[in-house]
Amino acid sequence: MDSDLDLLLNAYCDGELSPAETLAMELRLAEDPGLRAEAERIRSLSRSLHSTLADVPVPDGLRADILHDLGLQETTAPPTPTPRRSLLRSFAFGSALMSLLGGMVLGGGTVYLTMRESSEPIAMDIYSAHARALLAPQPFDIASSERHTVKPWFNGKVMIAPDVIDLSAQGFPLAGGRIDVIDGKAVPVLVYRHGGHLISVTVLPMETRLKEGSETHEGFTIKRWRQKDLLYVAISDIAAADLQKFAEKFRAAEQQER
Amino acid sequence: MSAFAKERFSRLVLPRLDEAYRLARWLTGSAADAEDIVQEASLRAYRAMETFVEENARAWFLTIVRNLCYSWLQKRKAERLAIKEDKDPADEQVMETGGVHTHTPDTPESLLIAKQETMRLTRVIDALPVDLKEILVLREYHALAYRDIAAISGVPLGTVMSRLARARQRLMQLLEDSH
Missing domain, CATH: 1.10.10 (Arc Repressor Mutant, subunit A)
Known part of the structure; x- marks a missing residue:
């Protein structure tokens, strides 16, 4: 070639x-x-x-050594590391850190980290569901690039009937849909493709306690936004700028619906 | 150091230690040296927190790590020449990581194959020249956009594209050869 x-x-x-x-x-x-x-x-x-x-395991003591070298401490002990599931583990801790910012209190020589409300477990649920989907033989329960097939499939299975947006013309073809259990509730998830990568869009009730905004952890980017009485959470390992583009296209197309 | 710098460090640098470590591990091929490099990079980042203009902290921190890896590689090369060490770093890596995963009877066949695949892939990645490896890791592991990779590596966008294509071609070739 x-x-x-x-x-x-x-x-x-x-x-x-x-x-x-x-x-x-x-x-x-x-x-x-x-x-x-x-x-x-x-x-x-x-x-x-x-x-x-x-898959490269990060040494257990690395973080503690660095904090020690710099004379910093943290009051929240990191979870006991296990070398295998390091991706999930470090994400859990990183995301805990991020969501803690609101509650971070600074004091003489010590950085105190405190848990902020209950948003973190939900964010973790969504991340885990996406990660599990990537490991499964199929990242969706129904495979279809046809929005009119995916939308009715959710009927009667979940309380939310999401608009299934077609973004194939914008470079994000629909791959299918699945149902995840987030915060104890079954919710619809739309799955899109971009290059060789997948994007999961979890659709949650408006009142879900998750802040809007973006985070990046371990190569995964997460974007959350509220639109038309629903909360959308997009997660993928594509470049942050690409996920941003996806979110913009999705929002614009959703605005056109109905 | 001010509370401001500490807060920034906790927010901008601490969540990125794992990915920084993995970058250093892949570029140097050494777990122990990767640890030293991330410690040094953290120290430098911490000192810069007071004056750091908050923009793309992730790319900024990864750039520090990447540059330290290059300094380390140069130092290593000089040392090897000085003591006439003729062992290839790729061979050393194979000796460190390969060959220890012996067959255990209760390991299912499929898992064993997956594990062997990972080891084979690790060996061929480690065998890549560092300029190709760097672009490959920043793209395939860090999932960075081409323009961020160009900024971190200090090369033009076109070079990122050609190195990435070359790295992938080379890997496919090596994987075929090692069958």
Whole structure:
């Protein structure tokens, strides 16, 4: 394959092409099976690389050593680390840290961290559900790129009937839907694709105690926003700027609904 | 150090220690040195907290780690030349990480294969030249956008693209060869 095309194909798989370039590439892919196979090789390599690269265990004492070196302390002890599930663990702790900012009190030489309300377990539920979906043979309960198939599927299964937004023209095709149990309640989750990556959009009742905004942990970005009496939480390992773009497109399309 | 700097450090740097450590581990190929590098990087970040202009703290901290890894690699290279150490760092890595995961009878076949896949992939990643490896890790593990990778590595966007494509090509080649 000529090298310019190879660069473009890599950038396409990474979701780094402009809309016009993406379209041009998709047209090429449609008529070139060899190119499609190459794209699939790149994506499959990316998936194995991500899990291998993230699998490196972080030494248990690293954080404590650094805090000690700098004369800092924390009153909240980090959870006992286990080398295998390090991705989940460090996320749990990192996200606890982030949500604690509101309640952070500063005092002579000591940084006190206190738990802030109950938003953290919900955020953790959503993260765990997404992480579990990535490990499952299929990240969704119903696979369909057809919004009119996905929307009725939720009927009678969950209390929220989300609008299933079609964003394939914007580079985020619908992959399907699933049901997660968040904070003890079954809620709908829309699953989108971008390059070789997945985006989960969890739809929650308005009153869910989660703040709007963004966070990034361990390569996962989370965006939360409220719209039309619902709370949306998008999570993915795509670049933060791409998830931002996704959230903007989603909001704009949702605004057009009904 | 002021309470302001401490609060900033807890908020901007502490949540990123794990990903910083993994970057250092992949770039240096050494768990012990990665630990030293992250400690040093944290110290530098902490000292800069008073005056740091809050923008992209993640890219900023990863840049410190990345630069320290490069200094470390240069120092290592000089030392190796001085003591005529002829062991290849990739071989050392294989000796450190490979070959110890022996077969245990109660391990299911599928798990064993998955584990061997991870080890094989680890070996071929470690064998990549550092300029390719750096771009690859920032993209595949940190999932950073090309422009952030360009900023951290101090190379133009086009170089990020060509190195990433080369790194992936090289890996696919190495994986095929090692079958």
